[in-house]
Amino acid sequence: MRLLVLGGTAFLGRAVARTAHAAGHDVTCLARGESGGAVDGVRFVTGDRDRPDGLSAVDGETFDAVFDVTLRPSHARHAAAALAGRVGHYSFVSTCNVYPDDATPGQRADTAKLHDPAPPEVDNPRDGQMEMYGPCKVSCENAIRDGIGADRVFILRAGLIVGPEDRSDRFPYWVARMRRGGEVLAPGSPNDSVSFVDVDDLADWVLLAGRTGLVGAFDGMGPAMPRSRFLTELRDALAPPGTTLTWVDQEFLVEQDVRPWSGERALPLWLPLPEYAGFMTRDVTRSVEAGLPARPIADTALRTAHWMESTPQDVKAGGLAERDEAFVLREWHTRSA
Structure with missing residues (x-):
């Protein structure tokens, strides 16, 4: 398969290029080359997608298949115009942020309501308009389907992508925290749901979609699991003996100014309920039936830990600091006594 990766120098794009090259496919990566390096052995060409002639x-x-992750509608329009008639299949990585309803569990990609497309004047949500991230991805989906043809387009609405080269502070926070051991603050309830997808599983699925001609919109995330399973399997894979989990309820965390999802003073992968009860509980049955794999948590954890140890300069610091976690745990034990 002859594959064009628009990007290919960071995280998922690199994983797709690396996986495709290892499988013997003919891979070309087109990017500015500013966000990272190309995969060894893969053809790299320079292009600036901010320009209409960027390709x-x-x-x-x-090309038999194209892979694209852009969040800018202008990039999607230019790519569709430049590549129409020259590609067999087009995989576009969108996001679960295209859905306005984060509260309702069990939603499906083929029936869930989407945000309205971004207004024409909004092209880059990173320019201080991150509330437009979902609408911009909707605009990108529409532009690619319209330009390439819906019968050749695979829309992959990704959830939380984790694994090696993840430069967020979300999954890596838990890897580092379990490595440290001791008493671990577990947020919310053991039955709260968690969902994510390994970057290499997603890369495998993209290549499968290109080979088989999979089209339509699908959610790219693993089946929801209880947070107790997520943290227990991480602990078993990474933590020193004697590591324990202490469950601290949502209301107390809010009182202590512990924040959700990511960033300073945050507990990653924890979101307030019921407002986000649907965010990590989507029905991904169609995706699994269409070939989305899900490797064991331990595999993802160990590969991520190895990457973090080998390239510490690329690991983003964030989450609840050790001293803050210890303080919250002391206060919780005092309250519970």
């Missing part, structure tokens, strides 16, 4: 380096070439 000129591959003018006249044909």
Whole structure:
């Protein structure tokens, strides 16, 4: 398969390029080359997608499949215009942020309501308009389907992507925390749901979609699991003997100014309920039936830990600091006594 990766120098794009190259596919990555390096052995060409002619380096070439992660509608329109008629299949990585309803569990990609597309004047949500991230991805989905043809487009609405080269502070926080051991603050309830997808599982699925011609919109995240399973399996894979989990309820965490999801003073992968009861509890039955794999948590954890140890300069610091966690735990034990 001849594959064009638009990007290919960071996280999921690199995973797709690496996996495809290892499988013997002919891979070309087109990017500015500012966010990271190309995969060894993969053809790399320079292109600036901010320009309407940003894909000129591959003018006249044909590809069996294209992979794209852009969040800018103008990039999607330019790519569709430049590649229409020259590609067999187009995989576009969108996001679960295209859905406005984060509260209702069990939603499906083929029936859930979407945000309205972004207004024409909004093209880059990173320019201080991150509330437009979901609407911009909707605009990208529409532009690619309209330009390439819905019968050749695979829309993958990704959830939380984790694994090696994850430069967020979300999954890596829990890897580092379990490595440290001791008493671990577990947020919320053991039965709260958690959902994520390994970057290499997603890369495998993208390649499967390109080979088999999978089309339509699917959620790219693993089946929801109880938080107790997530943390217990992480502990068993990574933590020193004697590591324990102490469950602290949501109301107390809010009182202590512990924040959700990511960032300073946050407990990653924890979200307030019921407002976000649907965010990590989507029905991904169609995705699993369409070939989305899900490797064991221990595999993802150990590979992530190895990457974090080998390239510590790339690991983002964040989450609840050790001293803050210890303080919250002391206060919780005092309250519970």
